[in-house]
Amino acid sequence: xxxxxxxxxxxxxxxxxxxxxxxxxxxxxxxxxxxxxxxxxxxxxxxxxxxxxxxxxxxxxxxxxxxxxxxxxxxxxxxxxxxxxxxxxxxxxxxxxxxxxxxxxxxxxxxxxxxxxxxxxxxxxxxxxxxxxxxxxxxxxxxxxxxxxxxxxxxxxxxxxxxxxxxxxxxxxxxxxxxxxxxxxxxxxxxxxxxxxxxxxxxxxxxxxxxxxxxxxxxxxxxxxxxxxxxxxxxxxxxxxxxxxxxxxxxxxxxxxxxxxxxxxxxxxxxxxxxxxxxxxxxxxxxxxxxxxxxxxxxxxxxxxxxxxxxxxxxxxxxxxxxxxxxxxxxxxx
Numbered sequence: 336x337x338x339x340x341x342x343x344x345x346x347x348x349x350x351x352x353x354x355x356x357x358x359x360x361x362x363x364x365x366x367x368x369x370x371x372x373x374x375x376x377x378x379x380x381x382x383x384x385x386x387x388x389x390x391x392x393x394x395x396x397x398x399x400x401x402x403x404x405x406x407x408x409x410x411x412x413x414x415x416x417x418x419x420x421x422x423x424x425x426x427x428x429x430x431x432x433x434x435x436x437x438x439x440x441x442x443x444x445x446x447x448x449x450x451x452x453x454x455x456x457x458x459x460x461x462x463x464x465x466x467x468x469x470x471x472x473x474x475x476x477x478x479x480x481x482x483x484x485x486x487x488x489x490x491x492x493x494x495x496x497x498x499x500x501x502x503x504x505x506x507x508x509x510x511x512x513x514x515x516x517x518x519x520x521x522x523x524x525x526x527x528x529x530x531x532x533x534x535x536x537x538x539x540x541x542x543x544x545x546x547x548x549x550x551x552x553x554x555x556x557x558x559x560x561x562x563x564x565x566x567x568x569x570x571x572x573x574x575x576x577x578x579x580x581x582x583x584x585x586x587x588x589x590x591x592x593x594x595x596x597x598x599x600x601x602x603x604x605x606x607x608x609x610x611x612x613x614x615x616x617x618x619x620x621x622x623x624x625x626x627x628x629x630x631x632x633x634x635x636x637x638x639x640x641x642x643x644x645x646x647x648x649x650x651x652x653x654x655x656x657x658x659x660x661x662x663x664x665x666x667x668x669x
Contacts, residue, residue: 381665383426383527384414384658389506391535392433392458392496399642400494403534404487406647411483413655415476417662425662429482430472430522431489432509433458434535435497441548450548455497460508462519463489472522499557502533502590503572503624504541510579528665529580530587530658536615536642538592539624541567558619569620573628587661588629589638589654592618597643615642636661 390400417425435457441450462471465488473485512519523529533539540557542565549563557563573583580586593615622639629637638657640650 381425381528381662383428383524384417384530384662385428385523385527386430386530386532386658387506387509387522388429388431388490389434389502389509389531389533389535390431390490390492391500391502391537392435392492392494393498393500393537394494395536397494399534399536399647400491402645402647404490406651407486407490408479408483409648410651410655411475411479411486413652415479417659424476426527427475428472428522428524428527429475429486430462430509430519431486431492432460432462432505433492433496434500434502434505434533435459436501436504436508438497438499438545438547440499440546443548443550453499455499457497457501458492458505460505460510460512460519462509462522463492465489470521471519498537499540500535500537501539501541502535502621503539503569504543504567506531506533507572507575528586528658528662529576530589530654530661532589532591532654533621534591534642535618535621536593538616538618539620541572541620543567556616556619566620569624569628572624576629581666583630584636584661585665587636587638587654587657588625589640589657590618590621590625591640591642591647591650591654592621593643594618594622594639594641595643 388403390396390403392400414425414427417427435455437455437457437459439452439454441452443449444451464471465485468485468489471489473482473489475482509519510523511517513523514520538556538558540563542563544565547565549557550561557566576586576588577583594617596617597615618639625637625639626632626634636657638653640653642650644650
């Protein structure tokens, strides 16, 4: 039952697979939309998905957060139509946390100031909650308008979060805090496919220490002009996900970040006409993680979508394709 299903019969038909939100709906060769698990009679497939959004809440992310909220109803519309041989509808769960850790550090800013102290307060993996929500996550299928409204609340994290983004560590902290007695208890289900979606206009600077000093006067990137000492190895996060979810093909990791430096005037695409902080900085570590670590670098269950295009619906549509493929060959907890 745990042999991977093939990708046959899961092709998108451009003529009828797009709804009015701009998101493509998966269809099979017969056109009936029931694609999960096709291609392998022994594939169990998934009946549940637990989706964690890790959203940058630094000062430049206001417009991108609003874009995500606007694109989310189309994302949910597609999720609501998922079905497989084991369930009439895929049960999905959506939680949101930020990319920020609570840390204190010193930054070399150059003469005459020397090292400047910074204190950042982050969500530390805590899931956001909104008005009328009994849990810090959203459960579906359900009332799509209500689900979209709730997501808009929890995804609008604001822009007062840390500017030293650590999405991989925030993801790990959110997962760890789903244990009994922890603040996110109950979010993850043992028999659900796990999906992480990171959305940021910076690179990953994940580390686990505190009260550290950054050697560079360049506060824009933790790798340029030289890597900050103390950055956590990307292999640590790959191993963590593999061990936590029972194998490298038992989860999906999506990064919606910059595929190249599109900050300032170097790339004219803006999030919107009123965007005060256009563009994004190349996410070197996140691209490396998706390309060379997730699923052994096979790109089967990893996606690195470009935030520079300002096309959030397209990025979420690409994410759904990865989720559908992973669902079709999901085996559950080992």
